[in-house]
Amino acid sequence: MTTEHANTEDLAGALYDAIALVTRRLKQTRVPGGLSLPERSALSRLARSGPASAAELARADQVTAQAMGAVVGGLETSGFVERRPDPRDGRRIIVSLTPAGEDVLRRKRDARGRQLAQVLTAEFTAAELETLRAAAPLLERLGESL
Structure with missing residues (x-):
């Protein structure tokens, strides 16, 4: 296995774990009417x-x-x-x-969106927010390709 392939597999595992955690946490938030x-x-x-x-x-x-x-x-x-x-x-x-x-x-900004926005505002720097903004379309493309 090449180093590049191993690095891609490590990245895939890290993305899977991170996306699963975010999804689980967001699913826990539900508002009546949301x-x-x-x-x-x-x-x-x-x-x-x-x-x-x-x-x-x-x-x-x-x-x-x-x-x-x-x-x-x-x-x-x-x-x-x-x-x-x-x-x-x-x-x-x-x-x-x-x-x-x-x-x-x-x-309508439901509780998930507000929760996410609050965490982004409180916990992330402007540079990190720009990185996430750039990554969002890539993550969507990844999801569409699965």
């Missing part, structure tokens, strides 16, 4: 990529179609998404963000 991580993920994906089927959302988040169906159902009940027949294939149902869904993403 969005769950799956809800926020689905809304964010729709905002980023546009309308999609529940199956496409499920694949993107690596969850079952049934689990995503429950998430989409809850978001629809809340008025954050709407389901319509696909204009190209009437057998498919497409989920899209409503203005209320866009609004909740734009203005």
